Amino acid sequence: MKSNSIRRHLFAGLVVIAPVTATAFVLWWIFQLLDGLLGRFLYPALGGLVGRETVVIPGLGLLVLFLLLVGIGWAAQRAIGSRIVRLWQGALERIPLTRRIYTAANRIVRSVFGEGATPFKQVVLIEYPAPGRWAIGFLSAPAPHVTEPYVADGVSVFVPKTPNPATGFVAVVPRASVVEVDMSIEEAFTFILSAGAVRPDLPGVAAAVTPPPAPAGREPES
Numbered sequence: 006m007k008s009n010s011i012r013r014h015l016f017a018g019l020v021v022i023a024p025v026t027a028t029a030f031v032l033w034w035i036f037q038l039l040d041g042l043l044g045r046f047l048y049p050a051l052g053g054l055v056g057r058e059t060v061v062i063p064g065l066g067l068l069v070l071f072l073l074l075v076g077i078g079w080a081a082q083r084a085i086g087s088r089i090v091r092l093w094q095g096a097l098e099r100i101p102l103t104r105r106i107y108t109a110a111n112r113i114v115r116s117v118f119g120e121g122a123t124p125f126k127q128v129v130l131i132e133y134p135a136p137g138r139w140a141i142g143f144l145s146a147p148a149p150h151v152t153e154p155y156v157a158d159g160v161s162v163f164v165p166k167t168p169n170p171a172t173g174f175v176a177v178v179p180r181a182s183v184v185e186v187d188m189s190i191e192e193a194f195t196f197i198l199s200a201g202a203v204r205p206d207l208p209g210v211a212a213a214v215t216p217p218p219a220p221a222g223r224e225p226e227s
Contacts (some may be wrong), residue, residue, distance in 0.1 A: 026172045040066040087123070129192040130184040131162055131176060140164050141186070141193055148177045 044066030052059040081090045097107045125143035133140040141164070148159030158180045165173035188196075192205040 025215075036067065039070060040064060042066065042072050069129075125163070127189055128164060128188045128190060130185045130186055131164070131178050132182065133164065133176065139184075141197060142176065142184065143193070144185075145175075152177050155211065165197050167200045169199050170194050 024083045041061065044061070047066050047069060048059045048061050051062070054060075067157055083086060094111075125145055127144040129142050129144050130139045130157075131142055132138065142162040143165070145161045145163050147162050148156060152159050156169050156177050156179055159177045160183060162176045162183065163173055164176055167169070186193075188205055195203050196205060
């Protein structure tokens with residue numbers, strides 16, 4: 006077998022196996038993380054019942070966590086449970102340190118996991134880090150009102166970093182300077198994660214990224 010043929014088959018094997026392996030690794034990591042949240046307390050307790058140091062039943066911690074969350078959610082929607090939740094929230098909001106942490110975490114969770122919630126609305130381009138240079142971002146929401154004196158009709162855009170798109174920065178930019186791109190959220194994350202190596206082959210992208218006219222008083226770059 007020729008070396009070129011071996012390399013071609015090796016590459017084909019990597020294309021098949023690598024995504025499956027990466028997916029399995031991430032799912033296993035998530036499974037272990039969630040299973041261990043209660044498993045670290047549950048498994049030693051089970052071991053004590055049978056006279057052993059610990060008894061590990063993979064998935065039991067995750068199942069108990071799921072049932073616990075469902076139970077808390079069910080109780081919170083009942084009259085007594087709802088009052089207890091309000092009292093608990095009120096107590097946390099009266100403590101200066103916990104108030105800031107709890108309020109921020111509560112708003113983030115409700116925005117991301119609430120019914121019908123979509124934290125990112127659209128894949129866009131913004132001029133960054135300099136005029137004529139464009140970065141891919143995700144349109145998230147209208148900008149806070151306090152930014153109106155500085156950015157008229159502003160919007161919030163999350164610009165992720167490569168190779169970890171879970172990190173990045175938030176930019177407040179004028180809506181008129183944002184260019185919408187015909188690309189799904191998943192395709193944009195793949196493009197960023199691959200450092201631009203994996204480019205979605207979408208019709209109309211070239212037309213979509215045509216920059217808007219330069220504002221008055223600024224000469225367009227050649």
